[in-house]
Amino acid sequence: MKLEFDHPEIRQSVRKLCADFPGPYWRAKDSEDAYPTEFIDALTQAGFLAALVPEAYGGSGLPLSAAAAILEEIHASGANGAACHAQMYIMGTVLRHGSEAQKQAVLPGIASGAIRLQAFGVTEPTSGTDTTRLRTQAVRKGDSYVVNGQKVFISRALQSDYMLLLARTTPRDQVKKSTQGMSVFLIDMRQALGKGLSIRPIPTMINHATNEIFFDDLEIPAASLVGVEGQGFDYILDGMNAERILIAAECIGDARFFIEKASAYAKERQVFGRPIGQNQGVQFPIARNWAEMAAARLMVAHAATLFEEGKPCGTEANTAKLLASEASWHAADTCLQTHGGYGFAREYDVERKFRETRLYQIAPISTNLILSHIATHVLGLPKSF
Ligand SMILES: Cc1cc2nc3c(=O)[nH]c(=O)nc-3n(C[C@H](O)[C@H](O)[C@H](O)COP(=O)(O)OP(=O)(O)OC[C@H]3O[C@@H](n4cnc5c(N)ncnc54)[C@H](O)[C@@H]3O)c2cc1C
Numbered sequence: 001m002k003l004e005f006d007h008p009e010i011r012q013s014v015r016k017l018c019a020d021f022p023g024p025y026w027r028a029k030d031s032e033d034a035y036p037t038e039f040i041d042a043l044t045q046a047g048f049l050a051a052l053v054p055e056a057y058g059g060s061g062l063p064l065s066a067a068a069a070i071l072e073e074i075h076a077s078g079a080n081g082a083a084c085h086a087q088m089y090i091m092g093t094v095l096r097h098g099s100e101a102q103k104q105a106v107l108p109g110i111a112s113g114a115i116r117l118q119a120f121g122v123t124e125p126t127s128g129t130d131t132t133r134l135r136t137q138a139v140r141k142g143d144s145y146v147v148n149g150q151k152v153f154i155s156r157a158l159q160s161d162y163m164l165l166l167a168r169t170t171p172r173d174q175v176k177k178s179t180q181g182m183s184v185f186l187i188d189m190r191q192a193l194g195k196g197l198s199i200r201p202i203p204t205m206i207n208h209a210t211n212e213i214f215f216d217d218l219e220i221p222a223a224s225l226v227g228v229e230g231q232g233f234d235y236i237l238d239g240m241n242a243e244r245i246l247i248a249a250e251c252i253g254d255a256r257f258f259i260e261k262a263s264a265y266a267k268e269r270q271v272f273g274r275p276i277g278q279n280q281g282v283q284f285p286i287a288r289n290w291a292e293m294a295a296a297r298l299m300v301a302h303a304a305t306l307f308e309e310g311k312p313c314g315t316e317a318n319t320a321k322l323l324a325s326e327a328s329w330h331a332a333d334t335c336l337q338t339h340g341g342y343g344f345a346r347e348y349d350v351e352r353k354f355r356e357t358r359l360y361q362i363a364p365i366s367t368n369l370i371l372s373h374i375a376t377h378v379l380g381l382p383k384s385f
Helices: 008-018 023-032 037-045 064-076 085-097 100-112 232-268 280-308 314-338 340-344 350-361 367-378
Strands: 117-121 137-141 144-155 162-168 182-188 197-201 210-221
Touching (some): 008 064, 023 350, 064 085, 064 280, 085 100, 085 182, 085 232, 100 182, 117 144, 137 162, 162 232, 182 210, 182 232, 280 314, 314 340, 314 350
Antiparallel strands (some): 137 144, 162 182
């Protein structure tokens, strides 16, 4: 493919590792709804999940673009990074705002693979995208906080040792701005499970290990608070730019997977005595997908550069995610169409990736909410909510 790729050595090593986890591995995990433990262990042992952990805490201290390269290649190979990606962006919140004790508690463990920080608890059943209306509350009682409430779609909670939780510490009607009065907590789930924390898996159309979580008078040490009480929403927003950029990189990987798969099939499949890819009706959609992916990829790289330079990048990170998720979804549709009936056959891996890439229109942020951000923050149009 005629594209410049940054971090070529990292990409090559990731592809080599992914080659040990081909389609049949992911198909089996998908049909069993099973967590890809062997893949995650291999990534951890190779040091890829410690890419963003600073060297002082035992990691590689690489820039965000290196993590983006890792996730893009995982997805381009046909694999899926969802089983581990959250650790890469959640960790940043602890790194930027956590106490030294919190950093020592998780960062060296993440780097060595002894600890997983993969669960990120924001979404709730009643508030949805309107995060400031979340109802889970943490009330300070002496040296503890007592947490009550419910979260939904909290991925990897059963496979994670720690969770980063966003909860209200001051009721919404007692703060000047609705974004105030929420706090972030780093919760040791191993201690909490069965003592006020319960987890119920949600079967979904993809293999994503997502769950409902219930907090019933869960008592956590006051030292679980990350940063300053009441400023949690800002900390989460802070981390979201990294999240958007990394998810966008996964979408680019998916788009490349679909484009390569569609092109290969279109060259090989003979109908009417010639390859189907000789028909412009078949080749033009794939070519358009490539153009869309290549343009979105530039936006992902631009957002990552701004992030690495410490510059504001909220609009760019969100735009990158919007464009990349559309590029991957369009490429998925073309790939399925190019394969005709065989696109529906599980052994081609197209239908699995098709289902998986659809998620990015909705999570971690839906397309409409990004358009709303652009409309109001960039174009100055009136707010609708
Ligand atoms: C597989 C999976 C994994 C997930 N993992 C996590 C996780 O680990 N942690 C976590 O916290 N969350 C997670 N989520 C939740 C995800 O972030 C939310 O589903 C997503 O943010 C959308 O929220 P919602 O489902 O409540 O949709 P809603 O807020 O109910 O929105 C429904 C639809 O209405 C649209 N809409 C709503 N309001 C407006 C408006 N004002 N203008 C225009 N359109 C609007 C939205 O765009 C959306 O399409 C996950 C979800 C899934 C499906």
